[in-house]
Amino acid sequence: METLEKVDSAFAGTSVEACYQCGKCTGGCPVAGLMDLMPNQLVRLVQLGRLEKAMASTAIWHCVSCQTCTTRCPQSVDCAGILDVLRQMSAEQGKAAPELRRVLVFQKAFLDNIRRNGRLNEVELIGFFKTLAFLKDFNIPLLMKDTLLAPQLMQRGKLHVIGEKVRDRAVVRRIFDRCTKPGKGA
């Protein structure tokens, strides 16, 4: 079991101690139905310092960071922020199940894409994501998933092979540098 001090520093600013388990976060969560542990249960585990169990849950990877829980919390607990920290810890310590680590791969591919282009290039994103994910676990079905949709998407003008880029990419780089600087939060 982690010490409380350790919990405090990682979750500073989330007011995790203020949670009184009303469950409003769970009530409003659009993906709670998919979660193995409810948002309020995750917050409780953090309060108790039982991070191992929280980090190993699939729930933290189902969270879509819509911030509804944080917005409506009567105690102003940053529930979405807590799940963010849990995801980060889980990723750093390699606690998540392999199929869930794919979420992380997707997020990395997404951010790299934005860093490069300043805007999302969907074809590039799909390409990078599938390649990276395939290199991790050599999962053929994933590689082929949704490929049959491509012609249809192309036909309707939803898929642009050459994506747009912003003109001043130096600005984007500076934003990324500032956000990823250690100590300033991700």
Added chain:
Amino acid sequence: MARIGVFICWCGENIARTVDIEKATAEVAKIPGVRCAINYKYMCSDPGQAMVREKIQREKLQGVVVASCSPHMHLKTFRAAAKTAGLNPYLVEMANVREHCSWVHHDKEKATEKAIGLIRMTVGKVLRNRALDPIKVPLTKRALVIGGGVAGIQAALDIADAGCEVVLVEREPSIGGKMAGLSETFPTLDCSQCILTPRMVETGQHPNIKLYSYSEIESVEGFVGNFKVTIRKKARYIDIDKCTGCGECWTKCPSKKTPSEFDYGLANRTAIYMPFPQAVPARPVIDKDACIKFKTGKCGLCLKRCQAGAINFEDEDKLITEEVGAIVTAAGYQLYDIGKDQPNAKLSGYGEYGYGEYADVITSLQFERLSSASGPTSGEIKRPSDGETPKKVVFVSCVGSRDNAKGISYCSKICCMYTAKHTMLYKHKVHDGEAHVFYMDIRAGGKNYEEFVRRAIEQDGAIYHRGRVSKITRENGKLIVRGADTLVGEPVTIEADMVVLAAAMRPAVGVLELAQKLKLGYDEFGFLSESHPKLRPVETNTAGIYICGACQAPKDIPRPWRRRRRRRAKCW
């Protein structure tokens, strides 16, 4: 050489924890004029007071310093002790080494030093004190009661029955307050009207009670025993002495579209109206803003109809002065505004619950009117939007209460009980209906309270979900209530026909202005402050002014009823 005794109290651990008592005692004993300095664990207790008395007599003390809590708390206690020992009580002073020292410091050495300093100053004060004799001033043996709800009515009757005159001021056209609108009351389910209306009649007819309805306090001058109160009697446009309350006027009034205050907007009333049939005084009032005569000058139907000639469109506000000796404030409460409009920036409403947007999302007080025999549906549970009987009703607790983000951190105390009552009233009338409750904790402390809640669950079949509701939306004529049941660890979605929100209790509108007129303290939420929560729970810090009812803190009906005894004893 003066002979002063210093008595240092440990206050259990409250002072001894932070102040080195032995050191302070030794230091204080060296102050010139101090004859003796002793300490004891509880100076206010019987052995402690005995020490004070004994020392006064044996050492022939000419002055006493008690170093303990605030004089507000125990100066009277020690002055009384000194008096029995033959010392003039005004030669006793207190050095506050608890609130002003031990409670606010951590460093024992510095706190001890400060305590010694405080005692030294108080010794200096006593050295200059003179023996005083109390004087007697005439006092007016009349009381003013502000607010004619259940608390005010009971206070007025108690004082009046004790033989004193009472001036009762109520700002609404009738006394009765919120309770007059309730259906049945917990934990006995007896009818609110059967308890309250006889008392209202008694109040209206009591020879010792002078009732000013539709009136407000304009200003208050004077001091305990001799207050001069100016009362604004608002223009009613009816001479209540001439009026017989026959009803000719309001049955004929053509302006019928004003939402009724008494029914919380669930029904409409006319421009000339009686708030409710059991009103005291049973006299109507004209709402100037709704009256066609005032708006266009072209109606006056009521004037023509009135056989008694009681209607007077020329009526104006009148200022009346009354002299009283004591004031009881029973200003009451209001419900927290659930919608977006809020009285101050600290509060924010619940946009996510759709109150004000969906007609079938109502407050608990509106539900009281729906289930009351005197209500707009004569007690039948019909939802406001289409008059259908709701087959599934969701009751939501803690709407506003215990919600720091919306600005009210306290528990409103009564909602758990009345929500359980609401489920019962509903199930007794709609047998095949489902009553769902979303709650965080069930707080049912009180005689027969817990049993009452269990009855709602076990016998009447109310379904309790432990969790807060996150959002209410409307789809295909149903209210979709999204909440959680944390005991199962699942989100819960209920398709309801009606939703009842148990809104928090807040101090009534205008309590702050009243507090300023009366020079009373209030807390961050606007509830009036008592002098001491345990020792002086009905007194305020202004001598001669007392508080009772929900203007002090959220309270249920039995509570002011119990406290009245104490209040009556205190007034005289």
